Amino acid sequence: MRAMRIEERLYTLRYKRDEKPHLEIKDQGTCKKCYEEYGSPCIIACPANVYSFSNDGRMIVAYENCVECGTCKIVCPFNNIIWRFPRYGLGMAIRY
Protein backbone atom coordinates (compact mmCIF):
# COMPACT_ATOMS: atom_id res chain seq x y z
CA MET A 1 0.00 0.00 0.00
CA ARG A 2 1.47 3.38 -0.92
CA ALA A 3 1.61 6.23 1.56
CA MET A 4 -1.58 8.22 1.49
CA ARG A 5 -1.61 11.95 1.09
CA ILE A 6 -3.18 13.96 3.88
CA GLU A 7 -5.81 15.33 1.48
CA GLU A 8 -7.03 11.80 0.78
CA ARG A 9 -7.39 11.17 4.51
CA LEU A 10 -9.23 14.42 5.19
CA TYR A 11 -11.53 13.69 2.25
CA THR A 12 -13.08 10.89 4.34
CA LEU A 13 -14.49 13.38 6.87
CA ARG A 14 -17.73 15.22 6.45
CA TYR A 15 -17.05 18.94 6.38
CA LYS A 16 -19.41 21.90 6.39
CA ARG A 17 -17.52 25.12 6.02
CA ASP A 18 -18.15 28.03 8.35
CA GLU A 19 -17.71 31.21 6.30
CA LYS A 20 -16.16 32.86 9.32
CA PRO A 21 -12.74 31.30 10.06
CA HIS A 22 -12.65 29.68 13.51
CA LEU A 23 -8.84 29.87 13.50
CA GLU A 24 -6.94 33.12 13.05
CA ILE A 25 -3.38 34.34 13.30
CA LYS A 26 -3.04 37.32 15.62
CA ASP A 27 0.17 38.71 14.14
CA GLN A 28 1.96 37.58 10.95
CA GLY A 29 5.30 38.97 12.11
CA THR A 30 5.24 36.66 15.12
CA CYS A 31 4.89 33.62 12.81
CA LYS A 32 8.10 34.64 11.01
CA LYS A 33 9.92 35.04 14.29
CA CYS A 34 8.55 31.69 15.49
CA TYR A 35 9.78 29.96 12.32
CA GLU A 36 13.29 31.26 12.94
CA GLU A 37 13.36 30.53 16.66
CA TYR A 38 11.21 27.40 17.01
CA GLY A 39 10.73 26.00 13.49
CA SER A 40 6.94 26.60 13.56
CA PRO A 41 5.63 23.83 15.86
CA CYS A 42 2.08 24.34 14.53
CA ILE A 43 3.18 23.23 11.06
CA ILE A 44 4.79 20.07 12.48
CA ALA A 45 2.14 19.07 15.00
CA CYS A 46 -1.11 19.80 13.13
CA PRO A 47 -2.52 16.43 11.99
CA ALA A 48 -4.43 18.07 9.12
CA ASN A 49 -1.77 20.35 7.56
CA VAL A 50 -3.84 23.42 8.32
CA TYR A 51 -0.77 25.66 8.64
CA SER A 52 1.71 26.51 5.89
CA PHE A 53 3.78 29.47 4.69
CA SER A 54 2.89 31.03 1.34
CA ASN A 55 5.61 31.95 -1.14
CA ASP A 56 5.65 35.51 0.15
CA GLY A 57 6.18 34.29 3.74
CA ARG A 58 2.69 34.73 5.13
CA MET A 59 1.23 32.06 7.41
CA ILE A 60 -1.80 30.60 5.66
CA VAL A 61 -4.50 28.91 7.76
CA ALA A 62 -6.56 26.32 5.85
CA TYR A 63 -9.14 26.28 8.65
CA GLU A 64 -11.65 24.39 6.49
CA ASN A 65 -9.43 21.28 6.85
CA CYS A 66 -9.25 21.53 10.64
CA VAL A 67 -10.13 18.35 12.59
CA GLU A 68 -10.70 20.47 15.74
CA CYS A 69 -8.16 18.63 17.92
CA GLY A 70 -6.67 21.75 19.55
CA THR A 71 -2.99 20.83 19.16
CA CYS A 72 -1.96 24.08 17.40
CA LYS A 73 -3.30 26.17 20.28
CA ILE A 74 -1.15 24.21 22.72
CA VAL A 75 2.09 24.20 20.73
CA CYS A 76 2.17 27.87 19.68
CA PRO A 77 5.05 29.35 21.73
CA PHE A 78 3.64 32.88 21.35
CA ASN A 79 -0.04 32.15 21.91
CA ASN A 80 -0.49 33.68 18.46
CA ILE A 81 -3.45 31.58 17.30
CA ILE A 82 -7.03 32.61 18.03
CA TRP A 83 -8.73 29.23 18.46
CA ARG A 84 -12.50 28.91 18.56
CA PHE A 85 -14.99 26.18 17.77
CA PRO A 86 -16.84 26.49 14.43
CA ARG A 87 -20.34 27.90 14.80
CA TYR A 88 -23.80 26.41 14.17
CA GLY A 89 -22.68 22.77 13.99
CA LEU A 90 -20.33 23.53 11.10
CA GLY A 91 -16.78 22.22 10.68
CA MET A 92 -15.81 18.57 10.73
CA ALA A 93 -17.95 15.55 11.52
CA ILE A 94 -16.91 11.94 11.94
CA ARG A 95 -18.66 8.90 10.46
CA TYR A 96 -18.06 6.30 13.17
Added chain:
Amino acid sequence: MKFDVIVVGAGPAGSAAAYTAAKNGYKVLMIERASEPGAKNVSGARIRDSVISKVFETKDLPFERIVKNSRLIFKTKETETQITVKPKEKLYIISRLKFDKWLAKNAENAGALLITKTTVTGIEGNKVITERGAVEGDKIILAEGANALLSMSLGLRRELKPDETVLGVREIYSSTRDEVAKRFNLQGDEGEIWEIVTDHPIPSAGFIYTYKDAVVIGIGSSVDELIKNKLKPYELLDVFKEPYLELVKGFSLREYSAKIIPEQGFPKFKPCKGNVYVAGDALGLVDPLTFDGIGPAVISGSLAGKADSCESYYKSLYEAKEIVKVVRSRPLVHELLKGENLGFYVHLITDFISSWIKGDFSELRYYKSSLGKMIKHLALGLGMIG
Protein backbone atom coordinates in the same frame (compact mmCIF):
# COMPACT_ATOMS: atom_id res chain seq x y z
CA MET B 1 -35.81 31.10 29.26
CA LYS B 2 -34.63 29.63 32.54
CA PHE B 3 -33.52 26.10 33.42
CA ASP B 4 -32.56 24.36 36.66
CA VAL B 5 -29.54 22.79 35.01
CA ILE B 6 -27.70 23.65 31.76
CA VAL B 7 -25.21 21.10 30.46
CA VAL B 8 -22.61 22.16 27.88
CA GLY B 9 -21.70 19.23 25.65
CA ALA B 10 -23.63 16.05 24.82
CA GLY B 11 -20.80 13.53 25.14
CA PRO B 12 -20.62 10.78 27.78
CA ALA B 13 -20.11 13.22 30.69
CA GLY B 14 -22.75 15.68 29.49
CA SER B 15 -25.40 13.07 28.75
CA ALA B 16 -24.77 11.33 32.09
CA ALA B 17 -25.15 14.69 33.87
CA ALA B 18 -28.32 15.62 31.97
CA TYR B 19 -29.80 12.14 32.43
CA THR B 20 -29.14 12.08 36.17
CA ALA B 21 -30.43 15.61 36.78
CA ALA B 22 -33.55 15.07 34.64
CA LYS B 23 -34.33 11.80 36.41
CA ASN B 24 -34.15 13.67 39.70
CA GLY B 25 -36.90 15.98 38.45
CA TYR B 26 -34.89 19.01 37.34
CA LYS B 27 -35.59 21.02 34.21
CA VAL B 28 -32.50 20.35 32.10
CA LEU B 29 -31.12 21.85 28.88
CA MET B 30 -28.19 20.19 27.09
CA ILE B 31 -26.32 22.20 24.44
CA GLU B 32 -24.18 20.45 21.80
CA ARG B 33 -21.98 22.21 19.24
CA ALA B 34 -22.04 19.36 16.67
CA SER B 35 -24.91 18.64 14.27
CA GLU B 36 -25.70 15.53 16.35
CA PRO B 37 -24.25 14.05 19.56
CA GLY B 38 -20.99 12.20 18.86
CA ALA B 39 -20.31 13.81 15.48
CA LYS B 40 -17.20 15.58 16.77
CA ASN B 41 -16.16 13.06 19.40
CA VAL B 42 -13.06 10.96 18.86
CA SER B 43 -11.78 8.38 21.27
CA GLY B 44 -10.70 4.87 22.00
CA ALA B 45 -13.67 2.70 22.08
CA ARG B 46 -13.49 0.30 24.99
CA ILE B 47 -16.03 0.61 27.78
CA ARG B 48 -16.83 -1.53 30.80
CA ASP B 49 -20.40 -2.69 31.18
CA SER B 50 -19.94 -2.68 34.97
CA VAL B 51 -19.14 1.08 34.93
CA ILE B 52 -21.70 2.31 32.36
CA SER B 53 -24.45 0.28 34.05
CA LYS B 54 -23.88 2.24 37.27
CA VAL B 55 -25.63 5.13 35.53
CA PHE B 56 -27.47 3.80 32.47
CA GLU B 57 -29.62 0.78 31.71
CA THR B 58 -27.27 -0.99 29.26
CA LYS B 59 -29.72 -3.54 27.87
CA ASP B 60 -29.96 -1.80 24.50
CA LEU B 61 -26.47 -0.24 24.46
CA PRO B 62 -25.35 -0.05 20.81
CA PHE B 63 -22.01 -1.83 20.73
CA GLU B 64 -19.82 -2.80 17.79
CA ARG B 65 -18.31 -5.91 19.31
CA ILE B 66 -17.57 -7.50 22.71
CA VAL B 67 -13.89 -7.94 23.55
CA LYS B 68 -12.79 -11.56 23.34
CA ASN B 69 -9.05 -10.96 23.45
CA SER B 70 -7.10 -7.97 24.57
CA ARG B 71 -3.51 -8.07 23.37
CA LEU B 72 -0.74 -6.04 24.92
CA ILE B 73 2.28 -5.80 22.62
CA PHE B 74 5.67 -4.40 23.56
CA LYS B 75 7.59 -3.55 20.44
CA THR B 76 11.14 -2.40 19.78
CA LYS B 77 12.61 -1.86 16.36
CA GLU B 78 14.02 -5.41 16.35
CA THR B 79 11.52 -7.53 18.23
CA GLU B 80 8.23 -7.69 20.09
CA THR B 81 6.56 -9.49 22.97
CA GLN B 82 2.83 -10.15 23.18
CA ILE B 83 0.59 -10.83 26.11
CA THR B 84 -2.96 -11.95 25.38
CA VAL B 85 -5.57 -11.38 28.03
CA LYS B 86 -9.09 -12.76 28.03
CA PRO B 87 -11.02 -10.11 29.94
CA LYS B 88 -12.85 -11.39 33.00
CA GLU B 89 -15.52 -8.74 32.68
CA LYS B 90 -17.71 -7.57 29.82
CA LEU B 91 -15.94 -4.96 27.69
CA TYR B 92 -17.72 -3.40 24.75
CA ILE B 93 -16.08 -1.87 21.72
CA ILE B 94 -18.26 1.06 20.70
CA SER B 95 -18.28 3.69 17.99
CA ARG B 96 -18.73 7.17 19.37
CA LEU B 97 -21.33 8.41 16.89
CA LYS B 98 -23.75 5.59 17.77
CA PHE B 99 -22.86 5.39 21.46
CA ASP B 100 -23.01 9.13 22.17
CA LYS B 101 -26.31 9.39 20.30
CA TRP B 102 -27.70 6.59 22.48
CA LEU B 103 -26.51 8.31 25.66
CA ALA B 104 -28.11 11.61 24.61
CA LYS B 105 -31.33 9.76 23.73
CA ASN B 106 -31.36 8.37 27.28
CA ALA B 107 -31.07 11.92 28.65
CA GLU B 108 -33.86 13.13 26.35
CA ASN B 109 -36.11 10.24 27.35
CA ALA B 110 -35.55 11.20 30.99
CA GLY B 111 -36.87 14.68 30.15
CA ALA B 112 -33.79 16.72 29.22
CA LEU B 113 -34.05 19.11 26.27
CA LEU B 114 -31.25 18.76 23.69
CA ILE B 115 -30.20 21.58 21.38
CA THR B 116 -27.58 20.79 18.72
CA LYS B 117 -25.58 22.95 16.26
CA THR B 118 -25.04 25.52 18.99
CA THR B 119 -21.67 26.57 20.39
CA VAL B 120 -21.45 28.04 23.87
CA THR B 121 -19.08 31.01 23.76
CA GLY B 122 -19.13 32.21 27.35
CA ILE B 123 -20.48 31.87 30.87
CA GLU B 124 -21.47 34.97 32.84
CA GLY B 125 -22.88 34.22 36.28
CA ASN B 126 -25.90 32.02 35.64
CA LYS B 127 -26.05 33.03 31.96
CA VAL B 128 -24.89 30.63 29.25
CA ILE B 129 -24.06 32.58 26.11
CA THR B 130 -24.28 31.00 22.66
CA GLU B 131 -24.11 32.33 19.10
CA ARG B 132 -27.91 32.09 19.07
CA GLY B 133 -28.47 34.02 22.31
CA ALA B 134 -28.27 33.46 26.06
CA VAL B 135 -30.09 31.10 28.45
CA GLU B 136 -30.14 31.09 32.23
CA GLY B 137 -29.47 28.15 34.49
CA ASP B 138 -29.25 27.81 38.28
CA LYS B 139 -26.57 25.16 37.82
CA ILE B 140 -24.17 24.94 34.87
CA ILE B 141 -22.26 21.75 34.03
CA LEU B 142 -19.33 22.02 31.63
CA ALA B 143 -18.80 18.73 29.81
CA GLU B 144 -17.01 20.47 26.96
CA GLY B 145 -14.27 17.96 26.19
CA ALA B 146 -10.49 18.22 26.05
CA ASN B 147 -10.44 21.71 24.53
CA ALA B 148 -12.10 23.18 27.58
CA LEU B 149 -12.30 26.82 26.48
CA LEU B 150 -15.02 27.71 29.00
CA SER B 151 -13.34 26.03 31.99
CA MET B 152 -10.15 27.89 31.08
CA SER B 153 -11.93 31.23 30.69
CA LEU B 154 -13.38 30.77 34.19
CA GLY B 155 -9.95 30.00 35.65
CA LEU B 156 -10.86 26.44 36.65
CA ARG B 157 -7.84 25.17 34.76
CA ARG B 158 -5.00 26.50 32.67
CA GLU B 159 -3.96 25.78 29.08
CA LEU B 160 -1.95 22.59 28.53
CA LYS B 161 1.70 22.51 27.56
CA PRO B 162 3.12 20.30 24.77
CA ASP B 163 5.02 18.08 27.23
CA GLU B 164 1.86 17.24 29.16
CA THR B 165 -0.33 16.53 26.14
CA VAL B 166 -0.70 13.35 24.13
CA LEU B 167 -1.98 13.61 20.54
CA GLY B 168 -3.75 10.59 19.13
CA VAL B 169 -4.48 10.11 15.41
CA ARG B 170 -6.43 7.22 13.97
CA GLU B 171 -7.77 5.78 10.75
CA ILE B 172 -10.78 3.56 10.22
CA TYR B 173 -10.77 1.02 7.40
CA SER B 174 -14.07 -0.55 6.44
CA SER B 175 -14.98 -3.80 4.74
CA THR B 176 -17.63 -6.42 5.52
CA ARG B 177 -18.49 -8.04 8.82
CA ASP B 178 -17.33 -11.43 7.53
CA GLU B 179 -13.99 -10.13 6.33
CA VAL B 180 -13.22 -8.48 9.70
CA ALA B 181 -14.20 -11.70 11.49
CA LYS B 182 -12.00 -13.76 9.19
CA ARG B 183 -8.88 -11.63 9.63
CA PHE B 184 -9.10 -11.59 13.42
CA ASN B 185 -10.53 -15.10 13.79
CA LEU B 186 -13.73 -13.91 15.47
CA GLN B 187 -17.17 -15.48 15.86
CA GLY B 188 -20.46 -13.58 16.12
CA ASP B 189 -20.13 -10.45 18.25
CA GLU B 190 -16.56 -11.18 19.35
CA GLY B 191 -14.03 -8.39 18.96
CA GLU B 192 -10.38 -7.77 19.59
CA ILE B 193 -8.29 -4.90 20.97
CA TRP B 194 -4.54 -4.59 20.58
CA GLU B 195 -2.50 -2.09 22.54
CA ILE B 196 1.02 -1.62 21.24
CA VAL B 197 3.63 0.15 23.32
CA THR B 198 6.69 1.03 21.31
CA ASP B 199 9.76 3.25 21.32
CA HIS B 200 10.10 3.30 17.55
CA PRO B 201 10.34 5.75 15.88
CA ILE B 202 9.42 7.70 19.03
CA PRO B 203 7.89 6.51 22.33
CA SER B 204 4.21 5.99 21.65
CA ALA B 205 1.14 3.91 22.40
CA GLY B 206 -0.63 2.43 19.39
CA PHE B 207 -3.94 0.63 19.17
CA ILE B 208 -5.86 -1.58 16.79
CA TYR B 209 -9.44 -2.68 17.36
CA THR B 210 -12.34 -4.15 15.51
CA TYR B 211 -15.71 -2.58 14.76
CA LYS B 212 -18.54 -4.64 13.24
CA ASP B 213 -17.38 -4.11 9.68
CA ALA B 214 -14.22 -2.04 10.12
CA VAL B 215 -10.78 -1.94 11.69
CA VAL B 216 -9.42 1.03 13.64
CA ILE B 217 -5.67 1.75 13.67
CA GLY B 218 -4.20 4.64 15.61
CA ILE B 219 -1.36 5.90 17.73
CA GLY B 220 -0.79 8.43 20.47
CA SER B 221 2.41 10.15 21.46
CA SER B 222 3.57 13.15 23.42
CA VAL B 223 3.14 16.35 21.39
CA ASP B 224 6.54 17.43 22.66
CA GLU B 225 8.21 14.32 21.20
CA LEU B 226 6.57 14.91 17.81
CA ILE B 227 7.91 18.45 17.67
CA LYS B 228 11.38 17.52 18.93
CA ASN B 229 11.63 14.82 16.27
CA LYS B 230 9.99 17.00 13.60
CA LEU B 231 7.58 14.16 12.96
CA LYS B 232 4.10 14.88 11.66
CA PRO B 233 1.38 12.90 13.48
CA TYR B 234 0.29 11.07 10.33
CA GLU B 235 3.90 10.24 9.46
CA LEU B 236 4.16 8.54 12.86
CA LEU B 237 0.94 6.68 12.10
CA ASP B 238 2.32 5.57 8.72
CA VAL B 239 5.49 4.14 10.30
CA PHE B 240 3.47 2.45 13.03
CA LYS B 241 0.87 0.84 10.78
CA GLU B 242 3.32 -0.46 8.18
CA PRO B 243 3.65 -3.96 9.80
CA TYR B 244 -0.13 -4.23 10.18
CA LEU B 245 -1.23 -3.28 6.67
CA GLU B 246 -2.07 -6.91 5.83
CA LEU B 247 -4.91 -6.66 8.38
CA VAL B 248 -6.67 -4.00 6.33
CA LYS B 249 -5.54 -4.99 2.85
CA GLY B 250 -8.35 -4.29 0.37
CA PHE B 251 -10.36 -2.34 2.97
CA SER B 252 -11.21 1.30 2.27
CA LEU B 253 -10.27 4.25 4.44
CA ARG B 254 -13.46 5.73 5.86
CA GLU B 255 -12.22 8.10 8.53
CA TYR B 256 -9.19 10.01 9.76
CA SER B 257 -9.41 11.89 13.03
CA ALA B 258 -7.33 13.28 15.87
CA LYS B 259 -7.68 14.04 19.55
CA ILE B 260 -5.60 15.51 22.35
CA ILE B 261 -5.44 13.92 25.79
CA PRO B 262 -4.25 15.98 28.74
CA GLU B 263 -1.80 14.26 31.01
CA GLN B 264 -2.89 16.61 33.76
CA GLY B 265 -6.28 16.89 35.36
CA PHE B 266 -8.35 16.73 38.53
CA PRO B 267 -7.49 17.66 41.29
CA LYS B 268 -5.10 20.15 39.65
CA PHE B 269 -8.03 21.10 37.41
CA LYS B 270 -10.75 22.45 39.67
CA PRO B 271 -14.05 20.57 39.35
CA CYS B 272 -16.31 23.43 40.41
CA LYS B 273 -16.70 27.06 41.34
CA GLY B 274 -19.96 28.58 42.55
CA ASN B 275 -22.76 27.19 40.39
CA VAL B 276 -20.40 25.85 37.67
CA TYR B 277 -19.31 22.19 37.59
CA VAL B 278 -16.85 20.44 35.26
CA ALA B 279 -16.94 16.76 34.26
CA GLY B 280 -15.27 14.23 31.95
CA ASP B 281 -12.50 15.05 29.53
CA ALA B 282 -12.66 18.76 30.43
CA LEU B 283 -11.62 17.74 33.93
CA GLY B 284 -8.71 15.71 32.55
CA LEU B 285 -10.20 12.31 33.35
CA VAL B 286 -8.77 10.34 30.41
CA ASP B 287 -5.88 7.99 31.09
CA PRO B 288 -3.26 9.08 28.50
CA LEU B 289 -1.57 5.67 28.47
CA THR B 290 -4.59 3.41 28.04
CA PHE B 291 -6.95 6.06 26.58
CA ASP B 292 -9.65 4.98 29.02
CA GLY B 293 -11.91 7.99 29.52
CA ILE B 294 -15.54 7.16 28.80
CA GLY B 295 -16.10 5.38 32.13
CA PRO B 296 -14.71 8.25 34.24
CA ALA B 297 -16.69 10.70 32.06
CA VAL B 298 -20.01 8.93 32.69
CA ILE B 299 -19.31 8.61 36.43
CA SER B 300 -18.14 12.22 36.91
CA GLY B 301 -21.01 13.52 34.77
CA SER B 302 -23.54 11.66 36.83
CA LEU B 303 -21.97 12.94 40.07
CA ALA B 304 -22.02 16.52 38.72
CA GLY B 305 -25.70 16.05 37.81
CA LYS B 306 -26.43 14.99 41.38
CA ALA B 307 -24.18 17.41 43.30
CA ASP B 308 -25.91 20.17 45.26
CA SER B 309 -22.74 22.01 46.25
CA CYS B 310 -19.13 22.30 45.21
CA GLU B 311 -18.03 20.56 48.42
CA SER B 312 -20.34 17.60 47.87
CA TYR B 313 -19.06 17.23 44.28
CA TYR B 314 -15.43 17.17 45.45
CA LYS B 315 -16.31 14.60 48.06
CA SER B 316 -18.22 12.36 45.66
CA LEU B 317 -15.39 12.45 43.10
CA TYR B 318 -12.94 11.28 45.75
CA GLU B 319 -15.32 8.49 46.72
CA ALA B 320 -15.73 7.18 43.17
CA LYS B 321 -13.44 4.26 42.35
CA GLU B 322 -13.24 5.11 38.63
CA ILE B 323 -12.14 8.70 39.33
CA VAL B 324 -9.66 7.81 42.07
CA LYS B 325 -8.09 5.27 39.71
CA VAL B 326 -7.25 7.97 37.14
CA VAL B 327 -5.96 10.37 39.80
CA ARG B 328 -3.84 7.73 41.56
CA SER B 329 -2.23 6.41 38.38
CA ARG B 330 -1.30 9.92 37.18
CA PRO B 331 2.16 10.12 38.82
CA LEU B 332 3.12 6.73 37.36
CA VAL B 333 1.67 7.53 33.93
CA HIS B 334 3.57 10.81 33.99
CA GLU B 335 6.81 8.92 34.70
CA LEU B 336 6.09 6.27 32.07
CA LEU B 337 5.25 8.81 29.39
CA LYS B 338 8.70 10.33 29.61
CA GLY B 339 10.31 9.07 26.42
CA GLU B 340 13.32 7.44 28.04
CA ASN B 341 11.21 5.52 30.59
CA LEU B 342 8.73 4.15 28.07
CA GLY B 343 11.60 2.91 25.91
CA PHE B 344 13.29 1.45 28.97
CA TYR B 345 10.33 -0.72 29.91
CA VAL B 346 9.62 -1.82 26.36
CA HIS B 347 13.22 -3.05 26.18
CA LEU B 348 13.13 -4.57 29.67
CA ILE B 349 10.03 -6.60 28.89
CA THR B 350 11.15 -7.79 25.47
CA ASP B 351 14.65 -8.63 26.82
CA PHE B 352 13.17 -10.46 29.80
CA ILE B 353 10.97 -12.64 27.61
CA SER B 354 13.73 -13.39 25.09
CA SER B 355 16.11 -14.26 27.95
CA TRP B 356 13.48 -16.60 29.30
CA ILE B 357 13.19 -18.32 25.95
CA LYS B 358 16.97 -18.57 25.58
CA GLY B 359 17.27 -19.78 29.17
CA ASP B 360 19.97 -17.19 29.74
CA PHE B 361 19.25 -14.26 32.04
CA SER B 362 22.81 -12.94 32.09
CA GLU B 363 21.89 -10.14 29.66
CA LEU B 364 19.49 -8.74 32.23
CA ARG B 365 22.40 -7.75 34.47
CA TYR B 366 22.42 -4.56 32.44
CA TYR B 367 19.20 -3.51 34.18
CA LYS B 368 20.72 -3.74 37.66
CA SER B 369 21.84 -0.12 37.49
CA SER B 370 18.21 0.92 36.91
CA LEU B 371 16.87 -0.88 39.94
CA GLY B 372 16.35 2.40 41.81
CA LYS B 373 14.19 3.78 39.03
CA MET B 374 12.17 0.58 38.81
CA ILE B 375 11.50 0.55 42.53
CA LYS B 376 10.34 4.17 42.36
CA HIS B 377 7.90 3.31 39.56
CA LEU B 378 6.67 0.25 41.43
CA ALA B 379 6.06 2.38 44.50
CA LEU B 380 4.18 4.92 42.38
CA GLY B 381 2.13 2.12 40.87
CA LEU B 382 1.21 0.80 44.28
CA GLY B 383 0.31 4.29 45.43
CA MET B 384 3.00 4.30 48.12
CA ILE B 385 4.49 7.57 46.96
CA GLY B 386 3.43 10.34 44.56
